[in-house]
Amino acid sequence: MYQLHYFPANANAAPHMILEEIGEDYQLLLVDRAVDAQKSKEYLKINPNGRIPALVDGDLVLFESAAIVLYLADQHPEAGLAPAVGTTERAKFYQWLTFLTNSLQEELMIWQYPDRLAGTDAAAVEIVTRGAEARASAYLDVIEQHLKTNGPFFLGDKLSAADFYLVMLSRWARPMARPPRSRPSIARLLDKLTALASVRRAYEREGITDEIC
Ligand SMILES: N[C@@H](CCC(=O)N[C@@H](CS)C(=O)NCC(=O)O)C(=O)O
Numbered sequence: 001m002y003q004l005h006y007f008p009a010n011a012n013a014a015p016h017m018i019l020e021e022i023g024e025d026y027q028l029l030l031v032d033r034a035v036d037a038q039k040s041k042e043y044l045k046i047n048p049n050g051r052i053p054a055l056v057d058g059d060l061v062l063f064e065s066a067a068i069v070l071y072l073a074d075q076h077p078e079a080g081l082a083p084a085v086g087t088t089e090r091a092k093f094y095q096w097l098t099f100l101t102n103s104l105q106e107e108l109m110i111w112q113y114p115d116r117l118a119g120t121d122a123a124a125v126e127i128v129t130r131g132a133e134a135r136a137s138a139y140l141d142v143i144e145q146h147l148k149t150n151g152p153f154f155l156g157d158k159l160s161a162a163d164f165y166l167v168m169l170s171r172w173a174r175p176m177a178r179p180p181r182s183r184p185s186i187a188r189l190l191d192k193l194t195a196l197a198s199v200r201r202a203y204e205r206e207g208i209t210d211e212i213c
Pocket residue numbers: 009010011012038050051052053063064065066101
């Protein structure tokens with residue numbers, strides 16, 4: 001049975017929604033950030049980066065949420081969450097999922113934890129925070145433009161794992177001056193996704209009871 005190491009609404013949320021969408025049995029294992037369990041000796045054996053999430057599938061131990069999402073989508077082609085390998089649709093799917101994890105997610109992490117780059121210098125923290133928010137906002141504008149022309153989902157009419165990934169990041173980005181939902185085509189995608197039982201169940205099982213994003 002799959003085991004997903006998680007903390008509520010952390011980077012496990014996208015893999016978790018995918019697990020729910022697939023409908024396979026899985027076990028949730030809390031990594032309690034309140035006591036820095038992600039840095040414990042035991043957890044570092046699972047993810048040497050001390051970061052959440054990690055997926056265990058028998059002998060396979062995987063970290064990086066996008067890699068977990070891709071793995072699950074490929075293991076369960078019947079769920080139809082990723083286009084067939086070798087197609088142009090698959091290439092576009094790689095593009096958007098990589099853009100989400102590599103560009104938007106990274107900028108949001110800097111925005112949320114500016115001190116990790118700027119240290120204790122308040123002025124530097126302010127500069128890093130503002131810069132990261134501006135860059136994340138520009139990435140969201142690119143997504144909005146794409147969804148406006150080609151939506152409602154990243155791959156047009158076809159739901160894919162990339163759409164679930166945007167839900168996870170949109171929750172994190174809610175406190176931005178221009179939150180993701182202020183963009184109409186992103187809001188349309190988020191409305192469709194948060195209406196799915198799989199998405200609601202994943203957050204509920206993590207103990208999230210407020211509006212998802
Ligand atoms: N790129 C990684 C990022 C993972 C990550 O940074 N997770 C955060 C929670 S959202 C974490 O574990 N933070 C704890 C820490 O940095 O100590 C992924 O997508 O899996």
